[in-house]
Structures are given as C-alpha cells and as structure tokens.
Amino acid sequence: MQEKGFRENWLDKLSPFQMIALFYLMAVTISCILLGMPVAHKDGVDLTFIELLFTSVSAVSVTGLTVISVVDTFNTFGIFLLAFVLQFGGIGIMTLGTFIWIIIGKKIGLRERRLIMTDQNQVTFRGMVRLMIEILKIIIFIELIGFIILSTYYLRYFPTWEEALLQGFFASISATTNAGFDITGQSLIPFKNDYFVQFIQIILIILGSIGFPVLVEVKQYLLTAPDKRKNIRFSLFTKVTSLTYFILVVVGFLFLILLEWNHYFAGEKWHEIIFYGLFQSVTTRSAGLATMDVSMLTEQSQLIMSALMFIGASPSSVGGGIRTTTFALMIIFLLTFARGKRRIHIFRREIHDEDLFKAVTVTIMALFICFGATTVLTITEPFPLMPIIFEVASAFGTTGLSMGITPDLTTTGKIIIILLMFIGRIGILTFLFSFNTEKKQGEYHYPKERIIIG
Amino acid sequence: MQEKGFRENWLDKLSPFQMIALFYLMAVTISCILLGMPVAHKDGVDLTFIELLFTSVSAVSVTGLTVISVVDTFNTFGIFLLAFVLQFGGIGIMTLGTFIWIIIGKKIGLRERRLIMTDQNQVTFRGMVRLMIEILKIIIFIELIGFIILSTYYLRYFPTWEEALLQGFFASISATTNAGFDITGQSLIPFKNDYFVQFIQIILIILGSIGFPVLVEVKQYLLTAPDKRKNIRFSLFTKVTSLTYFILVVVGFLFLILLEWNHYFAGEKWHEIIFYGLFQSVTTRSAGLATMDVSMLTEQSQLIMSALMFIGASPSSVGGGIRTTTFALMIIFLLTFARGKRRIHIFRREIHDEDLFKAVTVTIMALFICFGATTVLTITEPFPLMPIIFEVASAFGTTGLSMGITPDLTTTGKIIIILLMFIGRIGILTFLFSFNTEKKQGEYHYPKERIIIG
Ligand SMILES: [K+]
Ligand SMILES: [K+]
Numbered sequence: 001m002q003e004k005g006f007r008e009n010w011l012d013k014l015s016p017f018q019m020i021a022l023f024y025l026m027a028v029t030i031s032c033i034l035l036g037m038p039v040a041h042k043d044g045v046d047l048t049f050i051e052l053l054f055t056s057v058s059a060v061s062v063t064g065l066t067v068i069s070v071v072d073t074f075n076t077f078g079i080f081l082l083a084f085v086l087q088f089g090g091i092g093i094m095t096l097g098t099f100i101w102i103i104i105g106k107k108i109g110l111r112e113r114r115l116i117m118t119d120q121n122q123v124t125f126r127g128m129v130r131l132m133i134e135i136l137k138i139i140i141f142i143e144l145i146g147f148i149i150l151s152t153y154y155l156r157y158f159p160t161w162e163e164a165l166l167q168g169f170f171a172s173i174s175a176t177t178n179a180g181f182d183i184t185g186q187s188l189i190p191f192k193n194d195y196f197v198q199f200i201q202i203i204l205i206i207l208g209s210i211g212f213p214v215l216v217e218v219k220q221y222l223l224t225a226p227d228k229r230k231n232i233r234f235s236l237f238t239k240v241t242s243l244t245y246f247i248l249v250v251v252g253f254l255f256l257i258l259l260e261w262n263h264y265f266a267g268e269k270w271h272e273i274i275f276y277g278l279f280q281s282v283t284t285r286s287a288g289l290a291t292m293d294v295s296m297l298t299e300q301s302q303l304i305m306s307a308l309m310f311i312g313a314s315p316s317s318v319g320g321g322i323r324t325t326t327f328a329l330m331i332i333f334l335l336t337f338a339r340g341k342r343r344i345h346i347f348r349r350e351i352h353d354e355d356l357f358k359a360v361t362v363t364i365m366a367l368f369i370c371f372g373a374t375t376v377l378t379i380t381e382p383f384p385l386m387p388i389i390f391e392v393a394s395a396f397g398t399t400g401l402s403m404g405i406t407p408d409l410t411t412t413g414k415i416i417i418i419l420l421m422f423i424g425r426i427g428i429l430t431f432l433f434s435f436n437t438e439k440k441q442g443e444y445h446y447p448k449e450r451i452i453i454g
Numbered sequence: 455m456q457e458k459g460f461r462e463n464w465l466d467k468l469s470p471f472q473m474i475a476l477f478y479l480m481a482v483t484i485s486c487i488l489l490g491m492p493v494a495h496k497d498g499v500d501l502t503f504i505e506l507l508f509t510s511v512s513a514v515s516v517t518g519l520t521v522i523s524v525v526d527t528f529n530t531f532g533i534f535l536l537a538f539v540l541q542f543g544g545i546g547i548m549t550l551g552t553f554i555w556i557i558i559g560k561k562i563g564l565r566e567r568r569l570i571m572t573d574q575n576q577v578t579f580r581g582m583v584r585l586m587i588e589i590l591k592i593i594i595f596i597e598l599i600g601f602i603i604l605s606t607y608y609l610r611y612f613p614t615w616e617e618a619l620l621q622g623f624f625a626s627i628s629a630t631t632n633a634g635f636d637i638t639g640q641s642l643i644p645f646k647n648d649y650f651v652q653f654i655q656i657i658l659i660i661l662g663s664i665g666f667p668v669l670v671e672v673k674q675y676l677l678t679a680p681d682k683r684k685n686i687r688f689s690l691f692t693k694v695t696s697l698t699y700f701i702l703v704v705v706g707f708l709f710l711i712l713l714e715w716n717h718y719f720a721g722e723k724w725h726e727i728i729f730y731g732l733f734q735s736v737t738t739r740s741a742g743l744a745t746m747d748v749s750m751l752t753e754q755s756q757l758i759m760s761a762l763m764f765i766g767a768s769p770s771s772v773g774g775g776i777r778t779t780t781f782a783l784m785i786i787f788l789l790t791f792a793r794g795k796r797r798i799h800i801f802r803r804e805i806h807d808e809d810l811f812k813a814v815t816v817t818i819m820a821l822f823i824c825f826g827a828t829t830v831l832t833i834t835e836p837f838p839l840m841p842i843i844f845e846v847a848s849a850f851g852t853t854g855l856s857m858g859i860t861p862d863l864t865t866t867g868k869i870i871i872i873l874l875m876f877i878g879r880i881g882i883l884t885f886l887f888s889f890n891t892e893k894k895q896g897e898y899h900y901p902k903e904r905i906i907i908g
Contacts, residue, residue, distance in 0.1 A: 330818055
C-alpha cells in the first residue's frame with residue numbers, strides 16, 4: 001500500500017503534458033523492441049540502433065521518413081508489427097489507452113480524462129470518453145472500408161490474393177493514419193497513372209487528417225433525420241479547421257500547377273496534371289505518400305511545399321505541424337489587427353485571448369525550432385540548403401515527404417530529424433509545457449508601461 | 455481659400471501611416487532627381503532608370519545595397535548629394551520635417567506631432583517636439599566628432615587633405631546613419647587590420663542604431679549632477695532595447711567565432727578574430743559595412759547573420775528589420791506563456807496587450823513578406839537559395855550586407871529588393887496600416903468560443 005501510494009504520488013507530480021511525453025517515449029521504446037526483433041526481419045538484415053530508433057520514432061509519430069527500405073527490411077510478420085505501430089501511433093496512445101481502460105472495466109476518472117483531453121487537444125471534458133470510443137470506431141470503420149476496396153482492386157496488380165490483401169491492408173492503414181510508409185518500395189509512384197487508387201487514398205488521407213471531432217460531428221449530422229438537421233450546429237473548431245484544410249489544399253494545388261507547368265508537368269496531359277497536383281497538395285497536409293519525385297520539382301515548389309508541411313494538418317488528427325487552426329488564427333489575427341480592431345471574430349464567434357496566445361506561442365516556437373534544426377544540419381550535413389529545409393519541414397509536419405537525403409544523414413542529422421518528428425507529433429504546446437514543473441501561482445501585477453514596437 | 459480647404463481635406467483623409475508612406479515616396483522621388491542629375495556623375499556614366507531608383511531607395515532607406523559602384527558613378531558633387539540623401543533618410547523625414555517647421559516658426563500642432571510620433575514610433579505626445587530637436591542636435595554632434603576624428607586620422611591613408619576630409623565626412627555620415635554606403639569601393643575591407651578605424655565606426659554605428667530615445671536619456675543622465683542621478687529613471691523602452699541590442703551583438707559575435715573558427719578565421723591571430731567577429735556582428739544590426747567578404751563565410755554563419763539582419767536594430771533608430779523590442783517581446787512572451795503565466799513582465803513593468811499584438815503582427819507579417827520575396831526570387835533569379843535568403847534579410851533589415859548577387863539581379867529581382875528596403879524602412883506597422891482607410895469603428899462582440907490550437 002505504501003509503495004502504491006508513493007508511485008501514485010510520483011505520477012501525480014507529473015503534469016498531463018509531461019505524462020503524454022512520457023507515454024510517447026514508452027511507445028517509442030515498445031516500438032523499438034517490436035521492430036527490432038530478428039523474427040520480424042528478412043534474412044540477412046542487420047539494423048543499427050540508430051536505424052531502429054529512427055524507424056520507431058517515424059512509425060510512432062506516423063511521419064514516414066525512413067533511413068531504411070521497409071520492403072527490404074521487414075518480412076510479412078514485421079509488416080504486421082509495423083502496421084500495428086502505425087495504428088498505435090496514428091490514432092493516439094491516449095485513444096487506445098481509453099479503450100483499454102474501458103474494456104477492462106475501469107471507470108474513467110477525471111485524471112485520465114484530462115490526459116486524453118490534452119493529447120487530442122480537446123478543451124471540454126464532457127463527452128470525452130464517448131468521443132474516444134467514437135474515434136476508435138470511426139477509424140477502424142474507415143480502414144476496413146479502405147482495406148476491402150483497395151485489396152479487391154489490387155488483385156489486378158499483384159499475382160496472389162495474399163499479396164493483394166497484404167498490400168491493401170497496409171495501404172489502408174498507412175493512408176488513414178497518414179503514416180506515409182509503403183511496402184511497394186516506391187511510395188505510390190507505381191500507381192501514378194491509376195486515378196482510382198489515388199482517389200481512394202486521397203479520401204483515406206483526408207479522413208485521417210481532417211481531425212476526429214470533425215468526423216464525429218459529420219457522422220452525427222449524417223445519422224440525424226434530414227428534417228431535424230437544421231438543429232445541428234457544427235462547432236467553431238470543425239468550421240475553422242475544415243475550411244482552412246481545404247483552402248490549403250486548393251492553394252497548394254494551384255501553386256504546384258502554376259510553378260511546374262513548364263517544368264515537371266511539361267508535356268503531361270491535363271488530367272495527369274490535375275491528379276499529380278491534387279495528390280501532391282493533399283499529401284503535404286500530413287500523409288507523405290508521393291506519386292512524383294519531389295526532388296525533381298522546382299526550388300520554388302519545394303519552398304511552398306515546405307511551408308505547407310510546416311503548417312500541417314488539423315489538430316486532433318493524425319497529422320503534425322503547427323496545425324491548421326493555429327495558422328488560421330494567425331492569419332485572421334493579422335487581418336483583424338491591421339484593420340485596427342482588437343477582437344478576433346470567426347464565424348460569428350469571438351476568439352479567446354488565451355487561444356490566440358497559444359497560436360502565437362506555437363508558431364514562433366516552431367519557427368525557432370525549425371530554424372535551429374536547419375542551421376545545425378547545414379553544419380553537420382554536406383547537402384544544399386533546400387533539401388535540408390524540406391526535410392526539416394517534413395519531419396516537423398510529420399509528413400514524411402523526402403528529397404532523398406534522409407538515408408544519407410550523419411548520426412547527428414538523424415537524431416535531429418528524430419527530435420523534430422517527436423516534437424511534431426506531441427505538439428509544440430505539450431513539448432513546451434512538459435518543461436514546466438511549477439504549479440500555477442497567483443499572478444501578481446506590475447504597473448504597465450508602453451514600449452515601442454517595430 | 456476654397457482650394458486650400460480642399461487640399462487640407464484631402465490630406466486630412468490620409469491616416470498618419472499613409473502620410474508617412476507618402477512622404478517616403480516623395481523622398482525617393484527627390485532622391486532620384488538629385489542623384490540622376492548628369493552634373494553629379496563622372497564622365498561617361500549612364501544610369502538606367504532601375505539603377506537610379508534602386509540607388510535612391512537604398513539611400514533614402516539607408517540600406518546600402520547597390521547595383522552600381524558608388525565611387526565609379528558619382529563625382530565629388532554627387533558624393534555630397536548622396537551624403538545629403540543618407541542624412542535625410544537616416545535621421546528620418548519626420549525629424550527634418552519638424553526641424554523645418556520649427557525654423558520657419560510654424561507652431562507644431564497635434565496633427566504634426568501625431569505624424570512624428572508614428573514615424574519614430576514614439577507613443578507619448580508630451581515632449582515630442584523637444585525630443586525631435588534633441589535628435590537632430592545629437593546626430594549632428596555625433597557626426598561632427600566622427601568626421602573630425604576620422605578625417606584627421608585618414609591623412610595617413612590618403613595623399614591629399616581634400617581626399618582625407620571627403621572620405622572622413624562620408625564615412626562618418628555613412629556609419630552614423632548606418633547607411634553602409636562607401637566611397638572606398640570595397641566597404642571597410644581596406645581597413646580590415648586598422649582597429650582604430652573599426653573601433654570609431656563601431657561606436658558611430660551603435661550610436662545611430664541604438665535608438666534616439668536612448669541617446670536622449672543617456673545624454674540627460676550624463677548632464678545631471680552625479681549626486682542627483684539616482685532620481686533619473688530610464689524608460690522601459692531604453693532598458694529593453696539596449697539590453698536586447700547588446701545581447702544580439704554578443705550572440706552574433708560568439709556564433710561567428712564558433713562557426714568560422716576552422717574556416718574563415720583559420721590561421722588568423724586572436725585579435726584579428728575578435729575584431730572581425732565583433733565588427734561583423736555589430737554591422738548585422740543595421741550598418742551593412744563589412745570588413746570581410748560575407749560570401750566566403752560558411753552557410754551556417756550566413757543563416758545566422760540573415761536571422762540577425764531580419765531582427766535588425768532598435769525602433770526609433772536609423773535601422774530596419776522587425777526591431778529589437780519586437781524580438782525581445784516575442785521571446786519574453788514565449789518564456790512567460792510556457793511557464794503557464796499570462797502577464798508579461800519586464801524590468802518590473804507590465805507589457806500592454808496592445809504592444810504584444812503589435813509585436814506578433816510585425817513578426818508574422820515580416821516572415822510572410824520575406825518568405826514570399828524569397829520564393830519569387832527563386833523563380834526569377836538563377837542563384838542558389840542561400841544568397842537569396844541573405845539578400846532578402848539584408849534588404850528587409852535595411853542592413854545592406856551582400857553576398858554579391860544584387861548587381862546581377864533581374865529587373866523583377868531588383869524591384870522586389872527595392873520594395874523590401876522600402877517596407878523595412880517605413881516599418882511593417884506603417885506598411886500594414888497604410889492600407890487601412892477605414893475609420894475606427896465601435897467594436898461589437900460575438901459570443902466567445904474555444905478553439906483547439908496546435
Ligand atoms: K506522414
Ligand atoms: K544599412
């Protein structure tokens with residue numbers, strides 16, 4: 001009893017943010033153990049520790065950057081283990097944790113709910129538990145549909161039905177969790193002219209990275225009788241994140257088409273260009289699957305894609321980056337403040353100062369971290385600036401697109417990318433607040449004094 | 455009468471921000487006329503319009519980037535005209551404007567004082583007029599001392615006393631206004647082993663870019679009898695900007711020494727390394743004079759220098775960039791918010807939310823503008839990413855350091871750099887607010903709703 005009390009006290013001293021960081025560290029450790037087992041490897045494969053760590057962090061953070069070839073490293077058992085880790089990372093350790101608590105019959109107390117709240121960035125407690133169960137159901141439902149469609153369709157690509165099933169299974173999980181791993185050895189480039197496969201993958205990617213609350217609300221809307229739908233109000237979060245998400249997709253699509261018209265897309269047919277542009281724009285949100293070799297794009301496209309990856313996906317989704325709502329809030333703040341106004345309004349709702357401050361913190365910290373990582377990588381790596389910026393943005397956005405330099409990084413470089421993927425996944429706020437052990441104190445006030453700004 | 459009334463009404467409709475932008479545009483026009491006169495040129499010189507515009511904007515904004523060689527283009531009369539434009543730009547059109555109003559006996563009304571307030575970013579009206587006169591006195595005093603010391607000392611470098619006087623005159627104005635122009639043809643590289651010249655220039659550069667209010671307060675302090683000095687309280691602005699300024703100089707110095715130890719500085723003596731590092735760090739605040747060829751530095755030094763130039767000098771100084779106080783506020787905000795606190799305290803004073811919002815606006819807008827400019831330049835220019843980023847940061851910070859690509863830019867590229875220098879000089883807030891023609895309306899409130907951030 002005494003010892004249990006001590007252990008609980010020790011855990012109690014951790015902030016929710018620190019516990020989440022701790023859980024992710026544990027997930028990486030478990031992932032290392034699972035993926036490091038020789039029984040999961042093909043014959044003759046010998047992973048170094050840094051390769052194993054890199055693969056594990058990339059899998060848990062569903063980034064998809066790799067220093068190894070998945071298909072040359074893992075046997076079928078290993079691929080199942082990897083899919084398990086992706087699933088585990090993708091829908092969030094907290095979601096699975098809730099599920100386990102529920103199925104073992106443990107009542108979910110306030111403390112556990114606070115944990116979940118922070119990991120999925122939810123800000124109201126009510127209905128949290130029900131939401132988490134919803135999440136799991138929805139994701140598995142989506143993956144199941146994706147698996148059935150893709151593996152049936154893949155029968156025309158692969159010689160045996162076992163191979164088609166395995167490819168369909170992995171592709172569905174990898175797309176829905178936005179993991180970006182592939183067992184084709186070439187991402188989606190083998191399907192670059194198969195619009196059906198790409199279309200299914202785009203749907204799966206969007207469903208995974210649009211944010212779970214959006215899915216739950218849309219589901220609720222669809223399950224409501226049409227004549228009662230007018231009573232349903234979508235949350236501000238759902239409106240903002242969905243709108244921002246689709247604006248980013250459209251902007252990325254237009255930029256890619258404009259910038260590559262006379263370059264990568266020169267001589268391609270219009271429907272090829274549309275699908276290349278659309279898929280590549282969607283994939284920068286967080287997925288990291290590719291139908292084209294991004295290292296062949298123009299430098300300006302690579303810069304724009306880096307910015308898009310840095311922004312990333314919706315919060316409460318499988319994606320990373322500063323997140324769509326952060327970006328949207330910064331833009332709306334700029335437009336509001338430039339017009340001389342002080343209160344930020346979106347969709348007839350006013351934004352809390354607290355949320356604006358969070359958005360500012362996330363954006364500026366993320367810029368600092370990415371600038372620092374880029375500078376260190378220019379010291380340790382022999383590559384030009386562009387691929388370094390691209391790889392940094394890709395790791396921070398847990399996107400996993402690569403200009404091809406990641407496998408050739410030095411050990412220091414690999415560790416930096418590992419840290420970026422880790423921070424990108426747990427989120428800047430969690431990362432920042434995990435250093436904060438102080439209890440919130442009563443705030444005192446000093447006299448105010450104006451200061452001259454820029 | 456009728457017409458005068460109409461004219462005044464027309465001017466009244468402009469916001470102070472728009473008037474400042476308008477005045478700077480007029481200054482550029484006047485500068486174009488002055489520097490474009492053939493009588494100011496050496497024989498056989500034929501400037502294109504874009505070269506003339508570039509030189510004028512660079513001079514008015516005291517940036518110092520050039521697409522021409524000053525010493526090969528302008529004769530002695532032209533050099534005096536250029537020095538006049540630098541002086542005009544450096545101490546601010548508003549300062550000179552005030553002075554002219556005063557000497558022609560016009561009483562300074564509220565409206566003119568508001569103009570001045572905004573240009574020099576001052577936020578209290580009281581004592582504004584006296585401050586402006588102070589500014590002019592102090593700057594001319596500093597330049598006079600610099601001129602006497604440098605031209606006397608230059609007698610050992612130049613064959614005639616006319617040449618020494620001209621060089622000393624121009625060097626003193628160029629350093630004090632942080633213009634960064636030179637008539638040696640090679641910036642300060644001829645004096646790279648003359649620590650006396652560098653020391654004098656460092657002093658002049660710092661005095662010009664530390665911010666005028668700082669100078670006024672320090673002067674007041676020095677003129678007060680020692681036994682009464684304890685009653686003098688330096689303003690929050692002076693404390694913040696001075697501390698940030700010197701921290702940036704030290705950080706830049708340490709980075710340069712660390713990153714170039716085995717590279718540019720390899721084989722140099724310790725006192726050479728210290729002076730190279732110190733001068734180059736000071737010059738990134740805003741001066742743009744160089745004792746070494748920055749294109750020969752490592753990429754990581756160039757990145758750090760780009761960041762330092764982007765931050766720039768103190769507000770109410772001759773420098774550009776987002777300004778030291780903006781940077782300091784962002785950093786302190788991050789540290790405060792990460793510790794779970796909401797009120798920002800500096801030196802036992804609390805910062806207004808309004809000022810924090812300004813800092814956020816400036817930082818994020820500046821990043822957008824520089825990112826956009828960089829992307830466009832990668833399209834229009836054939837140069838690698840690093841020199842493009844460097845040149846963009848240099849223009850926005852009105853620093854004027856160059857990796858050497860500016861003279862070879864396309865016309866589009868030159869126009870982009872011109873716009874950056876213009877925005878960097880008038881400041882992001884002025885630039886942003888100059889689009890705002892709406893009168894401030896009563897703000898209405900919507901219900902608040904929380905949103906999920908990053
Ligand atoms: K990914
Ligand atoms: K300058």
